[in-house]
Amino acid sequence: xxxxxxxxxxxxxxxxxxxxxxxxxxxxxxxxxxxxxxxxxxxxxxxxxxxxxxxxxxxxxxxxxxxxxxxxxxxxxxxxxxxxxxxxxxxxxxxxxxxxxxxxxxxxxxxxxxxxxxxxxxxxxxxxxxxxxxxxxxxxxxxxxxxxxxxxxxxxxxxxxxxxxxxxxxxxxxxxxxxxxxxxxxxx
Amino acid sequence: xxxxxxxxxxxxxxxxxxxxxxxxxxxxxxxxxxxxxxxxxxxxxxxxxxxxxxxxxxxxxxxxxxxxxxxxxxxxxxxxxxxxxxxxxxxxxxxxxxxxxxxxxxxxxxxxxxxxxxxxxxxxxxxxxxxxxxxxxxxxxxxxxxxxxxxxxxxxxxxxxxxx
Amino acid sequence: xxxxxxxxxxxxxxxxxxxxxxxxxxxxxxxxxxxxxxxxxxxxxxxxxxxxxxxxxxxxxxxxxxxxxxxxxxxxxxxxx
Numbered sequence: 001x002x003x004x005x006x007x008x009x010x011x012x013x014x015x016x017x018x019x020x021x022x023x024x025x026x027x028x029x030x031x032x033x034x035x036x037x038x039x040x041x042x043x044x045x046x047x048x049x050x051x052x053x054x055x056x057x058x059x060x061x062x063x064x065x066x067x068x069x070x071x072x073x074x075x076x077x078x079x080x081x082x083x084x085x086x087x088x089x090x091x092x093x094x095x096x097x098x099x100x101x102x103x104x105x106x107x108x109x110x111x112x113x114x115x116x117x118x119x120x121x122x123x124x125x126x127x128x129x130x131x132x133x134x135x136x137x138x139x140x141x142x143x144x145x146x147x148x149x150x151x152x153x154x155x156x157x158x159x160x161x162x163x164x165x166x167x168x169x170x171x172x173x174x175x176x177x178x179x180x181x182x183x184x185x186x187x188x
Numbered sequence: 189x190x191x192x193x194x195x196x197x198x199x200x201x202x203x204x205x206x207x208x209x210x211x212x213x214x215x216x217x218x219x220x221x222x223x224x225x226x227x228x229x230x231x232x233x234x235x236x237x238x239x240x241x242x243x244x245x246x247x248x249x250x251x252x253x254x255x256x257x258x259x260x261x262x263x264x265x266x267x268x269x270x271x272x273x274x275x276x277x278x279x280x281x282x283x284x285x286x287x288x289x290x291x292x293x294x295x296x297x298x299x300x301x302x303x304x305x306x307x308x309x310x311x312x313x314x315x316x317x318x319x320x321x322x323x324x325x326x327x328x329x330x331x332x333x334x335x336x337x338x339x340x341x342x343x344x345x346x347x348x349x350x351x352x
Numbered sequence: 353x354x355x356x357x358x359x360x361x362x363x364x365x366x367x368x369x370x371x372x373x374x375x376x377x378x379x380x381x382x383x384x385x386x387x388x389x390x391x392x393x394x395x396x397x398x399x400x401x402x403x404x405x406x407x408x409x410x411x412x413x414x415x416x417x418x419x420x421x422x423x424x425x426x427x428x429x430x431x432x433x
Contacts, residue, residue: 154284239403
């Protein structure tokens with residue numbers, strides 16, 4: 001018993017130190033601009049000096065299109081227009097294919113270009129970005145958790161409900177009494 | 189759980205506590221009202237089908253704890269409970285199928301916007317989500333209640349020897 | 353997120369979890385698990401995850417405690433040495 005208590009105390013101290021060590025690297029909760037919440041880096045770097053004017057005018061550079069094609073994006077995922085967000089940051093708009101326009105909006109912002117020194121870094125917007133920004137207009141439901149769980153991830157929730165149903169059936173099969181109930185002693 | 193020992197003996201005499209029974213009888217409607225509020229309000233704030241269903245089931249658990257399982261079991265018919273268990277899943281999957289039916293095969297399964305409840309696509313999606321949450325709530329309520337009833341039931345001691 | 357409050361809550365949770373597996377009275381262990389779930393719900397609220405906190409409070413502290421007590425009523429209360 002004493003050994004268990006001592007090792008327990010050791011684990012408490014160890015976990016506390018671990019938490020302090022890890023907590024410094026956690027991004028602020030709900031920060032939409034931290035990397036895993038916002039963007040995926042595509043490992044494309046372009047020359048800033050010659051392309052910046054084109055991007056400001058809204059022209060899609062040929063280099064960007066060919067490099068995106070080399071990565072493996074489909075034809076309907078190539079940028080059609082460039083919008084300037086602010087100095088040094090642009091976003092590229094695509095129009096999704098005919099079949100997806102029932103569900104997706106007609107124009108969709110897809111790539112994010114950021115100036116970093118003399119280079120331009122190209123990012124792909126993460127899917128969660130669209131859910132967070134557009135979900136309220138697309139579903140008229142203010143609660144983000146509800147519209148993601150019940151609408152965008154409807155199949156997941158259907159499966160989850162089926163799992164709960166299966167658990168209930170399993171407990172019923174194992175433990176259900178088979179003899180008759182005795183008479184109730186008094187009315188409720 | 190004060191009633192458990194007396195009930196486990198022979199199931200005839202049960203020493204009920206007046207305070208516990210009265211408070212439980214008063215509390216149960218309010219708990220159920222709160223559960224319905226949580227289910228319906230899941231779109232606007234924290235809450236949803238799972239939480240509301242569990243709270244609704246907890247009201248029946250409170251009934252069992254206060255009145256003993258024999259009396260509470262009379263109050264809650266078990267055949268209907270079993271039907272409710274599958275009814276919720278049927279509602280969920282049925283709403284998903286309605287989308288396909290109303291759009292004549294154009295929309296995907298569970299694409300709520302195509303159910304013609306209102307004229308707006310977005311509001312259809314919101315209402316479809318509410319229907320789905322109700323389905324989840326019914327299933328979870330029935331499963332929680334059924335698991336607790338099956339777990340808490342004690343076999344009678346005189347016929348306890350028989351297995352199967 | 354308040355780091356000092358988080359630290360206190362997490363230390364409490366670890367202490368409660370260890371107490372729950374070392375205690376020999378099973379009813380006490382169930383009650384400790386209930387307290388564990390409740391503190392976990394407080395942490396979720398403190399991380400602004402209100403929906404998860406709601407689920408944790410309803411399922412963890414409410415329903416699963418009732419299930420465990422119901423299961424305990426089919427066995428003995430004291431763990432065998």
